[in-house]
Amino acid sequence: MRTVFALILLVAGCASVLAAAKTTKPELPIMRVMVVRSNAVGCEPNCSSWISAEGRITGQTPALFRTVLKSIGKTSMPIVISSGGGDVDGALAIGRMIRARQLDVIVGRTTFDSCPADRKGCDAKAGRGLSGSPVGFAPFCASACSYILAAGTRRIVPFDSYVGVHQIVSFTVFVKRQQIFSVRRRMVEGVPVQVDRRLVREKVVSKFTRQVPGRASVYDRLARYFKEMGIAEEINPLMRATAPESMHWMTRDEMVRTRLVTDAIAADQIIGEGNMALRPAALLPAELTANIRVDGGRFQDEDISLIVRFTWMRGAGSIIVAATAIRPFSVKGITVAPVEYNVTLRPGKAQERALIPRPSESAPTLYGHMTRAEFCQLRQDPLLRVAILPGALEGVQPRTIYVGAGRPDGMGPLIDGACRNVEMAAAGP
Numbered sequence: 001m002r003t004v005f006a007l008i009l010l011v012a013g014c015a016s017v018l019a020a021a022k023t024t025k026p027e028l029p030i031m032r033v034m035v036v037r038s039n040a041v042g043c044e045p046n047c048s049s050w051i052s053a054e055g056r057i058t059g060q061t062p063a064l065f066r067t068v069l070k071s072i073g074k075t076s077m078p079i080v081i082s083s084g085g086g087d088v089d090g091a092l093a094i095g096r097m098i099r100a101r102q103l104d105v106i107v108g109r110t111t112f113d114s115c116p117a118d119r120k121g122c123d124a125k126a127g128r129g130l131s132g133s134p135v136g137f138a139p140f141c142a143s144a145c146s147y148i149l150a151a152g153t154r155r156i157v158p159f160d161s162y163v164g165v166h167q168i169v170s171f172t173v174f175v176k177r178q179q180i181f182s183v184r185r186r187m188v189e190g191v192p193v194q195v196d197r198r199l200v201r202e203k204v205v206s207k208f209t210r211q212v213p214g215r216a217s218v219y220d221r222l223a224r225y226f227k228e229m230g231i232a233e234e235i236n237p238l239m240r241a242t243a244p245e246s247m248h249w250m251t252r253d254e255m256v257r258t259r260l261v262t263d264a265i266a267a268d269q270i271i272g273e274g275n276m277a278l279r280p281a282a283l284l285p286a287e288l289t290a291n292i293r294v295d296g297g298r299f300q301d302e303d304i305s306l307i308v309r310f311t312w313m314r315g316a317g318s319i320i321v322a323a324t325a326i327r328p329f330s331v332k333g334i335t336v337a338p339v340e341y342n343v344t345l346r347p348g349k350a351q352e353r354a355l356i357p358r359p360s361e362s363a364p365t366l367y368g369h370m371t372r373a374e375f376c377q378l379r380q381d382p383l384l385r386v387a388i389l390p391g392a393l394e395g396v397q398p399r400t401i402y403v404g405a406g407r408p409d410g411m412g413p414l415i416d417g418a419c420r421n422v423e424m425a426a427a428g429p
Contacts, residue, residue, distance in 0.1 A: 028084050031055035033064040034127035035072060038271060039113055048271045051079045052110040057086030057144050062093040069097060078104040080134055080267055085143025088168060092225055095151030099229060105152030107141045107161040108134050108267035134267035140164065142247060150229045150260060157261045164249045166242040168218050176205045232258045264367065265320065288312050288417045290410035294386050306343065308386060312418045319375045319418060321345060323355050323366040346385040348377030376419035
């Protein structure tokens with residue numbers, strides 16, 4: 001005798017996921033990872049490329065990185081990332097891939113061009129064959145993204161970018177399902193014996209998520225990861241002191257002290273217009289530099305003297321500027337001596353640029369950058385305007401200095417080297 005009937009079961013289950021993201025915020029778009037080629041005018045045929053990574057980190061994101069890294073072979077490209085965080089395990093896996101390849105990580109965003117009709121293999125939806133440019137717009141790397149940043153050989157956070165850390169949380173998802181089975185039984189000597197069972201239908205009856213604090217073992221694992229990446233132990237208490245529903249946006253001093261940041265160069269300086277990103281570090285071409293001494297202004301009968309250094313890597317898109325105080329030994333934002341002041345630069349009729357302190361070196365120095373197009377204004381107007389302005393303290397007499405770019409201090413060769421391609425591109429074919 002056979003009996004067939006339906007068996008209805010309610011099954012409850014749960015799964016835990018580690019994350020470093022705030023649960024009350026709407027979920028951001030999932031991270032896209034793709035290779036982008038520079039659209040800078042005049043860079044062909046040696047335009048730079050980089051890996052753009054923007055969006056929420058998930059358990060599937062490491063596979064995207066693995067695919068992209070495999071596609072570029074042994075080529076070295078920087079990672080330009082902007083993310084609010086996400087899956088912890090995914091971020092750690094990505095970080096180890098990046099460190100194994102010895103790649104730089106830059107906090108930044110990318111603007112993309114539309115695919116032209118004549119470009120074969122360009123697919124915006126699939127993220128293939130795209131061109132674009134690195135941009136600012138206050139990019140950020142928060143929560144689990146900071147673990148990816150920690151993996152960079154160089155960890156670059158421009159002055160207009162943000163890095164945030166907070167506590168780890170675990171999300172436990174409880175799901176109750178209704179399962180309907182078809183069961184066949186056979187009577188054996190008067191006893192029903194099941195001979196077959198088949199799932200007919202299943203549906204979710206209820207589902208809820210519970211947030212619980214991260215376990216000590218998780219923080220121990222993160223501490224080992226940071227140590228492996230060369231990050232100072234000071235980052236751990238910063239992370240654990242901030243509730244998961246909040247965010248501790250790190251100060252520049254905290255970034256430097258924890259070694260989470262090694263530099264503040266803008267993304268376009270790293271990527272540039274040339275093919276720097278495509279070459280092994282050992283094969284990068286030599287840089288051109290020019291040093292100018294500026295004596296401008298007085299404080300308490302003492303001259304204010306600076307050394308302004310301009311640096312350009314062949315093929316780069318920007319010129320790095322560093323102004324170091326000779327006397328008095330202080331710049332705004334660094335407490336070394338009682339004098340504080342600001343420095344701005346303007347080549348020719350280009351836009352004026354303020355230099356910013358970076359308190360990571362023994363000598364107080366202000367840093368900034370200007371695009372090649374701005375710097376190359378010195379071709380038409382050879383006067384460089386250097387303005388030394390009073391800072392927080394009174395008593396500094398400001399002075400504006402005009403330095404001729406043709407002086408025998410290396411500026412002439414630097415302008416020739418940096419501006420030749422810009423002028424050729426502007427002239428057209």
